[in-house]
Amino acid sequence: MAQKYTLVTIIIGLILISSACSSPTEETPSADVRAESITPEVIPPTLTAVFPTLEYQPTRTPRTFLPAQSGSLISDKNEFFTAAGNCIACHKNNIDQAGNDVSFGEYWRSSMMANSTIDPYYLAGVSMNIDRFPEYSAAIESKCSTCHMPMAHISDIFYGEESLIFSAEGYLDSQHPLHNLASDGVSCTACHQIQYEGLGEFSSFSGGFVIDQDTPMGARTLFGRFDLQQTSQNMMSNSSGFISLQSDHLLESELCATCHNLYTHYVIGDGSFSDEWFPEQTPYTEWLNSDFATRFTCQDCHMPAAEGSVVLSNMGPGGPRSPFATHGFVGGNVYMLSILKNFGGEFGVQAGAEHFDATIGRTLTLLQSNTAELSISPPVVEDSLLSFDVTTNTSTGHKLPTGYPSRRAWLHVRIEDVDGQLIFESGAVEDNGAIIGNDNDVNTLAFETHYNEITSPDQVQIYESLMHDVSGNLTTVLLSASAYSKDNRLLPTGFDKASVTGDIAPYGKAVTDDNFTGGGDSVTYQINTGSSDGPYQVSVELLYQSISYRWAEDLSTYDTQQSLIFTDYYNALSNQPVILAVQTTHSD
Numbered sequence: 250m251a252q253k254y255t256l257v258t259i260i261i262g263l264i265l266i267s268s269a270c271s272s273p274t275e276e277t278p279s280a281d282v283r284a285e286s287i288t289p290e291v292i293p294p295t296l297t298a299v300f301p302t303l304e305y306q307p308t309r310t311p312r313t314f315l316p317a318q319s320g321s322l323i324s325d326k327n328e329f330f331t332a333a334g335n336c337i338a339c340h341k342n343n344i345d346q347a348g349n350d351v352s353f354g355e356y357w358r359s360s361m362m363a364n365s366t367i368d369p370y371y372l373a374g375v376s377m378n379i380d381r382f383p384e385y386s387a388a389i390e391s392k393c394s395t396c397h398m399p400m401a402h403i404s405d406i407f408y409g410e411e412s413l414i415f416s417a418e419g420y421l422d423s424q425h426p427l428h429n430l431a432s433d434g435v436s437c438t439a440c441h442q443i444q445y446e447g448l449g450e451f452s453s454f455s456g457g458f459v460i461d462q463d464t465p466m467g468a469r470t471l472f473g474r475f476d477l478q479q480t481s482q483n484m485m486s487n488s489s490g491f492i493s494l495q496s497d498h499l500l501e502s503e504l505c506a507t508c509h510n511l512y513t514h515y516v517i518g519d520g521s522f523s524d525e526w527f528p529e530q531t532p533y534t535e536w537l538n539s540d541f542a543t544r545f546t547c548q549d550c551h552m553p554a555a556e557g558s559v560v561l562s563n564m565g566p567g568g569p570r571s572p573f574a575t576h577g578f579v580g581g582n583v584y585m586l587s588i589l590k591n592f593g594g595e596f597g598v599q600a601g602a603e604h605f606d607a608t609i610g611r612t613l614t615l616l617q618s619n620t621a622e623l624s625i626s627p628p629v630v631e632d633s634l635l636s637f638d639v640t641t642n643t644s645t646g647h648k649l650p651t652g653y654p655s656r657r658a659w660l661h662v663r664i665e666d667v668d669g670q671l672i673f674e675s676g677a678v679e680d681n682g683a684i685i686g687n688d689n690d691v692n693t694l695a696f697e698t699h700y701n702e703i704t705s706p707d708q709v710q711i712y713e714s715l716m717h718d719v720s721g722n723l724t725t726v727l728l729s730a731s732a733y734s735k736d737n738r739l740l741p742t743g744f745d746k747a748s749v750t751g752d753i754a755p756y757g758k759a760v761t762d763d764n765f766t767g768g769g770d771s772v773t774y775q776i777n778t779g780s781s782d783g784p785y786q787v788s789v790e791l792l793y794q795s796i797s798y799r800w801a802e803d804l805s806t807y808d809t810q811q812s813l814i815f816t817d818y819y820n821a822l823s824n825q826p827v828i829l830a831v832q833t834t835h836s837d
Contacts (some may be wrong), residue, residue: 264301265704314821315594319601322354325429328466329407330400330442332433333357339488341562345573353437355363356577359604364589365397365434367596368422369815370796375414376809378728382516390414391729394431395456396508399439401431407462407757432597438491440504441471445496448503451512452475453532466490475561475570479761484564505547506533509652512752515731517719527716527730528752530645530654535753539767540743541646550619550646551579555723579611581650582795583827586612588818613827620645620829621658621769623789628836629785635664635776635836637791639710641739642769648738648753649712650793653777654726655800657713658739658829659684661790662703666781669810673776676709676792682824683798684709691724697760699737699765702773712738713797714756720825733757742768785836792826 263439324334334429337354345351357363365371375393379386391412394402401411401420404427413419420431430436444459453459461469471491486492509633510533512526537541589598590605621643639660643649650656657702661676679687686707687696697711716730717723724730737759740746744767755765764771778785801824805816 259785268836269427277558280359290787301645314592317590317593317600317602317605318597319448319604320599322358322599323429323433325433325778326466326490327404327427327430328432329404329460329469330436330438331491332400333363333436335489337541339485339562340820341574342563343559343561345555345559346569347555349556351555351559351573351575353576355604356608356630357591359586359598359608360576360578361580361582361585362435362578363433363600364593364598364661366432367434367598368397368585369588369592369596369811369818370585371397371805372414372811373807373815374727375422376811378726379415380807380809380812381726382728383507384520385411387411392456394420398431399434400436401427403439403460404430408810429712435508441473441499442469443472443504443507445498448498448501449506453503453507454510454511456508457815463815468475470494472496473607474499474574477567481562481567488564500512500546500548502533502542502547503534505551509533513727513730515719517731525731526752527732529696529727529730530652531753532651535647535651535741536742536752537742538744538749538753539646540742540756545646547646548574550615552576553579577608577611579615581612581616581652581656581793583609583612583616584795584822584824588822591822592818611674616827616829620649622795623790623791623830623832625832627832628785628787628834630778630785630836633778635778635783635785635787636773637787637834637836638771638773640769640771641791641830643739643741645739646741648740650738650795653795654714654716654730655796656794657711657797657837658771658793659687659709659711659713661792663788664776664778665786665788666778667783667785668780669786672778672781672785673706674788675703675706676711678826680791680823680825681798682794682796682801685713687711689723690802692800696723697733699735699762699782700772701758701762701764702775704775704777708771711768714738725800735759737765737770739770740765740767741760744768745821783836786833787835788833790828791830791832793829794824794826796824798824 320795322334322337322583323332325332326335333354340353343352361368375389379389394412394414398420405412419425420427422428442460447453467486467490469491471493473493473495476495477493482492511529512530513529514522515527516692517523551572554572555575557572558571558635560569586605586609590602599688621641624640626638628635639662650658659676662674663671664673666672675686679685683690687697687708689697696715697709700708700710703710714736715723715731715734717734718729719731723734733756736756746767759765801819804812
């Protein structure tokens with residue numbers, strides 16, 4: 250019988266693959282929400298892929314860094330789970346009809362899913378929240394291991410033991426009996442054992458997935474996309490202890506929502522926890538309220554199909570199957586993949602530089618071809634005032650950016666005169682990742698509002714979600730976050746900002762901006778050209794960071810081992826943004 254494990258009530262949000270919280274009810278939470286495409290004559294743009302060539306360039310040398318080293322995947326198991334190294338004994342050398350090696354392990358090993366446990370940003374974030382609220386450290390560690398270390402966490406829940414990350418009793422200690430299963434991150438037999446029970450309901454979010462506790466190894470079920478012949482079933486059961494069962498629920502977005510829709514309680518003035526939920530990240534609910542919900546699933550974009558059919562196993566009589574979902578779990582976290590590549594030898598990544606290069610390449614392809622497009626209206630000059638509109642049209646099935654709230658996208662606009670002299674710039678980025686002109690990057694109490702019109706260089710259109718605590722102060726401590734001061738992340742097509750529930754609605758001036766709608770945003774620029782001469786060249790980039798400067802800077806102020814380690818990496822590897830889209834045009 251499938252049995253759902255019991256979760257503690259304290260929670261904290263997580264980095265790429267979120268951790269979880271259970272709900273006392275299955276009601277949808279709410280949050281207080283206050284507050285024509287143009288085709289110009291353009292110069293064809295060329296996207297610049299920043300990160301494939303990004304390597305470690307030390308600004309200081311706190312220690313000797315060790316880059317990622319190739320190695321064998323972890324092999325270990327208990328009565329509930331098996332690590333990926335055991336699975337690839339049969340599931341390797343998977344070649345599609347175009348000759349590409351799309352093997353499960355080769356794609357997965359350099360993904361953020363595989364590295365969810367040892368991700369230094371995740372560990373630093375957990376340690377920061379523990380440092381801020383030490384009285385809740387045990388509960389924080391338990392909650393934060395739910396989706397980042399699911400096999401170890403669930404095993405301990407079933408054993409009746411406490412789930413801990415740090416200290417000699419924690420999963421990161423190599424002597425812990427569950428260390429290997431914890432280190433395997435979000436692995437094969439974690440996702441493929443999730444039952445269909447309750448999927449899509451609020452109780453399944455925040456790590457509320459259901460795993461079978463009672464069936465013994467040898468008869469446990471792994472859900473898959475395809476039916477297997479009895480001979481293959483017998484071989485799989487004998488070699489792994491699992492029986493494969495075809496089930497379509499593995500193909501549905503509701504499966505992903507169990508960890509990627511995260512609602513948290515927060516600490517209120519008297520030090521206790523709120524009764525209300527804070528929507529830390531909600532990509533599933535955003536998708537559900539978009540046009541994509543009737544056309545695509547999460548897996549369609551983030552586990553794209555291989556080219557043609559693929560033989561699933563190198564053992565047994567099974568023939569080629571199609572469609573074959575690649576297991577790279579492509580997302581938007583190029584910067585963290587670069588940290589894993591450049592420094593992963595220090596903390597035991599299961600992949601080499603070549604694996605991370607491949608994953609970074611796939612990630613850049615997704616970001617630069619399937620996120621957004623820019624257009625610029627024909628610039629008009631009247632009495633030294635240059636006017637034009639910049640329109641961003643989105644092509645994601647959720648907000649852009651979505652997920653962990655450290656992410657942001659923004660418009661970088663440059664204007665040059667007839668002599669090529671720069672006369673205006675908004676949204677340039679410094680070497681440390683800070684945006685020039687962004688109030689929040691220089692002042693923790695301030696931020697850039699959402700703009701409908703921009704007239705000066707110190708105004709920057711930044712698409713982001715900014716959290717505040719119960720006193721109204723901006724915060725990057727997830728356990729303090731009670732509501733949003735700003736949420737103007739770009740909306741997917743079909744998203745009606747006026748009718749959605751409060752947990753996914755915009756917050757701030759974007760609410761009343763008629764140009765900010767489902768599918769994109771349009772901003773008017775009116776720039777004084779002074780004594781310069783035209784015609785003028787207008788260049789626009791849509792830039793993106795998975796870790797914004799303020800989040801990294803705040804993290805560096807905490808004196809924990811994990812925050813200091815991440816800060817060393819951040820200082821050594823420039824946090825330059827990814828270019829999502831670019832467009833250029835001229836005035837008459």
